[in-house]
Structure formats: C-alpha cells, structure tokens
Amino acid sequence: MKDNENRITHITPYKVLLEVLDSTYELANNILPENVLYSLKVGVEKIMRVLSSYIEKAKNGAPIVGYHFSLPSEYLNCFNIVPICIEGTSYFLSTLLLNGVEKYYDIMANYGHPFHTCTSQKGTMGMTLEDLFKFDAIIAPTSPCDCTIASYPFFKEIKNVPLFLLDMPYIHNEESFEYYAGQLRLGLEKLGKVIGQEPDYDQLKKSIEIENKVNQIKLEIFELIKANPCPIDNMFNAISAGTSIFISGTQENLDYYQEMYRITKERYKKGEYYGGTEKIRSIWPYMITFFSVDLLEWLNRNLGLSVLFDIFNYNFAESINTKSDLDTLYYDMARKSYQWPMVKQSTQFYEPFIEDCITMARDFNADCFIYTQSIACKQFGSIPTLLREALMEEVGIPTLLIEFDAGDERMTSIKTFKQKIEMFTSTLL
C-alpha cells in the first residue's frame, strides 16, 4: 500500500492541478452569480471528477502514460492506465497558477532546451526533469510540429522513458490514413507490451462511441453559435479545449457537452448575449491565450467581442464505425486523428485551411479574425499574410495578427493583448 501511495508522487503536477481546479471551482460556484462563467463551472467539475479518478488509479498502481494531445485520449482507454496529457498539464497549470509554470520553462532553458520551442511541452519537461512526473511510458504522433516531436526524445534520452512515436505523414489522403492506422495499431500494441496489458477493444469502442455522440452535440452547438448574438460565452473555448485534451472518451465529457448544449439552446431562444451587447464577432483560427484565459471573459464583458471559436473547437471528425472489424476501427481512428485540432491544419497544405477560414467567416457572420501566432508554431509562420489577404479579398474582413507565446505571458503580456485588440476593434465599430 505504501508503495502505491508513493506512486502519487509520480504525478505530483496532476495533484496540484486538481487542487487549483478545486479552489477555482469553489470560488466560481460560491461567489459568482449562476449565469456568470457557467462554461467554466460545468466543465471544471467534470474535469475534476476524471482527474480524481486518475489519482485513485495511480494509487492503485496503474501505469502512468504520457501522451501528446493530438492522440485523442479516448484511444488510450483501451488500457487501464493513468493518461497524462503532456501539453494540457503545462497549459492548464499556466493558466491556473499565479506565476504560471514559468519556473519550469526556465528550468528547461537553463538545461539548454531552445527558448523558441513550444511551452506546451516545456512545462511538463521541466517538471519531469525535476522528477515531479515519473512516466512509465510516453506515446505521441509525429505531429503537429517539429518542436513537439523534437522535444519528446528528451524524455527517452534523459529520463529513460520508453517512447513510442507514431509516424504521421504530412498529407491528407487515403494512403496516409491507412499508413497511420497501422502506426496506431503498432504503437498501441507496443505500448501494451511495455506496460504488460493487452488492448481492451470493448473498452476502446465504448469510449469512441461516447466521442461519436460528443461530436454530434458539438455540431449542434456550432449551429447555435451562428446566431446573432452568439449564445455561448467565450470561456467555452478554453474549457472545451480542456475537456477534449483531458477527458475525451469519458462519460463526463459527454455530460459536459450535453449540459452546454442545453444552456446554449435556452440562451439562443431568449436571444441572450453573455456580457451586455454583442458588438463584434471574431474568429480565432489559431490559439487563445492559455496563460490567461480570463482575457476571454474580458473580451465578452468589456468589448462585447465574441470569440466564436478557436482552433481547438472547430474540428469535427466523422463518426468512427465501432461495429465493424479491427482494421476499419483503426482506419477510422486514423482519419479522426487527421481532423484533430492543430494536426488537421499542420499536416496539410495551406489552401484548405484558408478555404475553411473563408467559409467559416461567411457561415458564422464574422466581423474579423484575430490570428495569434505563437513563437513555437513554425509551420504556421508563413500563413498570416496569405490568410489576411484572402479574407480581405473574399469576405472583406480584416485580420489582426498578434505574435505571442501561448503559455508564457513574458513574451506578450495580457495588457499588450488587450491594447492591441482594443485598438483594432475601435477601427471596426
């Protein structure tokens, strides 16, 4: 028992995460009126439930397996493990802790890791270097970007963690779906051998069926978001990024989306806007400020600016067929992986991304785009001008470009963000 109790120290940051989520939830629930920060209240409660169950599992000796967020976490539900999202941990802690996780970025910088790589890995890398995480294995696709994949060998070479990299060709076609299906299967089988478990396909299918339903509900929510005013709060973007990354494939994720749909539908019927009057409808084709998600609330309340969605929310995959054979299952899982946030955009050419943006601008009646270019995302470093030109030419709407680090306020502060957006939007009104 003592040994297993000790295993909680292998996932110390998850314990911290649970504690800060708990106090955030307590605060939001007890102090704020019912209709304030409602996405946060609904979502955080669900995430907490799942995280608590992971901590229990860790106590009971389940293997601790790190994964990159672009491996939909429901795929790991074929094992009895504690799945740790490497990127989610960095970014959720960066938003919830007072000084973010800057300390761990700096630990990695002092260790020689390049400053221009993604903070979404860097935080967890620093925590692992400090032995706050002790992984039994790590599994990740070779996407969405160089700095992600190039960061992962650190865990293997410096911390001796068995690492499974699933090769994901940077092109969307039948061959790549087939190939990646093979990589998924091989990767999960190899992971199973290392942790001494066989993939439980019944369990996997159950999780996938849950996500099939989630996808349907998301589509319905997005239909409602098309309405003026937008019936959902901006914070929905941050929280659903969190649920997709941490708890996809669980009943709690389905509960979250069902509840959000119910609330959104009611607000839609009443024509309610969150935070006064909707003045500007914006699309963020890339990321929000994970280091400070309260910007979303500020935009709603102070500028009447809706963030209709960001990169983590506008990806919809076709349902996965769970009734057929294993090959079909893996093929569908691979296809879905190619639709996953960030993977979708970074593993294909620009044209479909730009076309998507143009279509979305029209469908959602957007007034502007706000493009956040993170220092780490080099694969996106050559799109802002092309996108800006295309949106102006095709839809006649402007794009604001802000360079930042999605997880580190020291590069572009939230104050600067607010100033830039205020100046930009004043030209729109």
Added chain:
Amino acid sequence: MVLENDSFLEISRQINNPQVQAWQEDHKKVIGHYCTLIPEELLHAADFLPFRIRATGHEETDLGDVYMVRFTCSFVRASLDMALKGMYDFLDGLIICNSCDHSRRMFELFNAKVFNRDNFKKEVSRFYLVMPHTISDEGFDWYYNEIKRLKNELEKLSNIQISEEALIKSINLYNKNRKLLREIQHLRTLDGPKLTGSQALEIYMANSSTPKEYANKEIERIINELESFEGIKSAKKRILLIGSDLDSTFFTDIVENSDAIIVSDLMCYGVKNFADDVILENGKEPLECISKRLYYRLSCPRMMNDHQRRLQYIKDEIKHSRIDGVILQKINNCDLHGCDNMLFSHELKELNIPILNLDREFFQSDTTRLRTRIEAFLEMIK
C-alpha cells in the same frame, strides 16, 4: 595558399553559375530542392539537374519577411527573399519535402507568391515529397512509394521512361562522386589537414550546384593538387562542427581565423551526405537501392527516433578525427537542431570534451559576439 581562387570553389559563392547555364543551353531542365533526402540519381537519370537551393551571400530578408514571421529560420526567409526578387527564376522545377516546418512551407509560398508573380510567365513544375519522421520498415515502404510516385511525375515531365540502365549509370556516377568526397574528407582529417573546413564546405556547395560529370572531374583535380600539398602544420585545435545548415563560410571562417581548424562535421552539406554509397542488390530495383541509401543513412534530427545513432557517430568521429572540441550551433529558431544539440550537450559530457553550444543567424553583419564566444571557447581547450 592552396585552393586560393580555385574556380570550382568560386562556384559556391554564386547561385546561378556557368555550369547551370550550359546545362540549360543544352535544353535540359534544372530542378531546385532544399533537402538532401531527394533522390538525385533519379533526377539525373531523367536528364534533370538537381540544384540545391542556397542563399549564399544574400544579406536581406525584407520581401521574405512579408510572408514569413520573424520566428521563421532566417535562411528560409533569405531564400524566399531571393526567389521573390527573381533570383531563382532560372529553375524549371521545384521539389519540396517536409524536411522541417520552416522549409516545407516554401511549397505553398513558391506556388502562391513566387511563381504567381505578375511578370513571371514560366511554367515551373512542382513536386511535394512526404517524408516519414521516423526510421522503420513501414516508414521505408512509405518513402519508397513516394520516390516511385516522383519517378512517374518526372517521366511525365521529361517525356522519357527512366530505364534501369539509366538509373544504374546515374548510381555509378553519384557513387564515384561520393567516393571523391570521402577522399576530400580523409584529407581533412589527416594530422596535417590538407584543407580547411571552409574550403571543404565550398567544395560540397559547388558540388551541389553543378552536374556531377563536371564536379567529379573538378574534385579529382583538387584532390591531385591537395596531395602534393604538405598540409596545415600548425598546432591548431581540431574542431567537429555540428548543427544547422551553413551555406557560406562566414561562420567557419570565424572559427578558422581563430586558433582552430574544422576537420569534420555532422551537417547537411557534409559527411552524412557522402558517407555511404548506393549498393545495388541482387533482385532489387535500382530505385529501391537509391531509396534505401537515403532513408537509412546517417540521419539528421528530423528523424525523431534516431538520435542514438547520431550520437554514436559523433562519439566515433571524436576518436577517429582526434577532435579537441565540439561546436554545436544552430540558426535561431531551428527547432530540430536546437533540440538535438541540447541532448548532445549533455550526452557528450561523459567524454570530457569541451563543447560550445551556439545560436546564430543565417547572415550576421555583426559577428563580434560570436567571435568572442568562439575565441573564449578555443582558449579553454588545452
């Protein structure tokens, strides 16, 4: 000084050179590429000249910066700048692979902005080659399929069937080229090296910008010249240079103008490019043999599951070339070399060898800081 004002080395300081012009005057096409993972033998067999895109000597990125944010590698921005200014208009084709996140976007940018310029009328063929990020049997099958697809497209473009004989002829020509470059490498690593790292780099660059028929003759000539040279006898410190691509001698000159000589490397233009030959195996298509060499050869950091092999190469090379110090360097914002270099900097500690880990720009007008750090490092070496 041996090789001073050598006409072959001079080619490395130009982009479009007389050899390229002569090739095109012969109504043959030139295909640009960024990455050594493209099968040059295949292009050659279809009568194309593979030309490695460089930005040597180009000091601006102003037009490139319009389309690429400042976090993009300055080499890539400089080469885009050149292309937007028409300096790569001589290309008849372009092959881009997803070598790194920075350079792979040149496919879209060349499409949208370079070949789409108002005053640019030429039809330039484009190919995108999808490379796996790991080395495995399945990855090889994927890569080989990509090469077969490229072959089909090249056949359409050239209107010729690429025969086995033509491929074998090209393989022999390229194997000879690699053998000559290995001789150059051998001359670098002698106790009295017969050429500097800068000179070797210029030979590699010129080699990547000219037809191999010509390059082979030139390199043979250079080897003959070098053989009668007694070698560099001073007690310079012997450096192994690792990291991001260099396509001018600005950095190697800083090192070598101090008290050091670069005798070996693990760089894009360097040793890994010619360390091994295409081996024609019984019962295997020549194209498969070409693909095998490229895919399984000593990798660069874009192959994410091969770090240990690169580390082993470095350890072996330190012994073999009697290295006094290792310089790890990268262009700012280069994620691939940055991450690999970080690991090397820790892993090589066990060898007790002095290591310097540096960031630089592609072009740097002020090199004072670099020079100071390099000089301090060299002083540290006993």
